Amino acid sequence: MALEHAILVSLLEKPGSGYELARRFDRSIGYFWAATHQQIYRILKRMENDGWIDAREVAQQNRPDKKEYSVSAPGRAALSQWLHEPIEPESVRHELAVKIRGAAFDDPAALLHEVERHRQVHADRLAHYLAGERRDFTGPEAPETDAGRELQHVVLRGGIAYERMTLAWLDDVIATLHRLGSGH
């Protein structure tokens, strides 16, 4: 029940069309809450019906027209209400962990490729986050008086910490699989 709130946050940071939101959900905010364009369009329609967001037709040159959405006062109120409600601490869904435990009943060494592939994906994500941090959050003595900026940065630091932890763990997994494979 939080995709609508994630969209509200994103639209408050910057108004945009469904398409633009879908792309933001492929980067930035999407690293903490994934969504496809189908989901996004459905929820934009619902939120427009509920009066949480306003649409504005924008004509463009050499491109299809787009509908630019922005958050209305009731939308802001709905977000504020959600922010004041407690949420359940995350229940993780770690499919790879299930596979690793399952490997005991199959060939553990066969998982090596899969784990190494995941390692590469996480290494890429980490590099991507670090590049984003250098781009957006370093300056000559960046003052960061802006609360929004500070909060975006702390969330990004969380993403960086997560990827670093995951990389270290996947190395541990790889070493363990090697140990099991080499007949030890």
Place this chain on the structure above:
Amino acid sequence: MALEHAILVSLLEKPGSGYELARRFDRSIGYFWAATHQQIYRILKRMENDGWIDAREVAQQNRPDKKEYSVSAPGRAALSQWLHEPIEPESVRHELAVKIRGAAFDDPAALLHEVERHRQVHADRLAHYLAGERRDFTGPEAPETDAGRELQHVVLRGGIAYERMTLAWLDDVIATLHRLGSGH
């Protein structure tokens, strides 16, 4: 589409009833893949129909009878097939991160209680994992020749690393919220 596989792994580790599985999913394997008893019963029924698992009626004293499930050969084959298929690296769902970014448009200080509550939950989980590790994976020169044991341990180490990372990050978040609150 992996809950059925998580159940298969759990039943291979030890056969059991739907109720027992539901409790395991509150601990152990459930830390990496959450499931409620409703989901579990539904999938057990489906897997029994598909011949992936066998049921055995077990009469008990002073307790209701239970159906003990164990994995059949076709179930093992289905698990093995899944283990050899690649999976998408996790798309995280970090609701708290959405809230933190949203706090820029509300009162950042109001989030402090919520974040501290989450911190407590993660501290408890870490303590719980560490206790489990001491209980199950230390011994006088634990040999760990058993592949299943090694793999369960490496998954547990992942959980421990995750909770430690999360605690450190939540401390970072709390410090950031304090800084924003104290009118800096």
Place this chain on the structure above:
DNA sequence: GCTTGCATGTAAGAGGTTACATGATTCG
């Protein structure tokens, strides 16, 4: 007598995934 634990389910609704569908423009 009330709560907790054991044990199994149904049903409604919300949310998410996958496939299908269209149509213009730009770049190689």
Place this chain on the structure above:
DNA sequence: CGAATCATGTAACCTCTTACATGCAAGC
């Protein structure tokens, strides 16, 4: 001429969550 980008959607299906439902035994 084909692929990628921009832009918006529908439909079917699967999964997940939440509420409801039952019934016995043990312990306080």
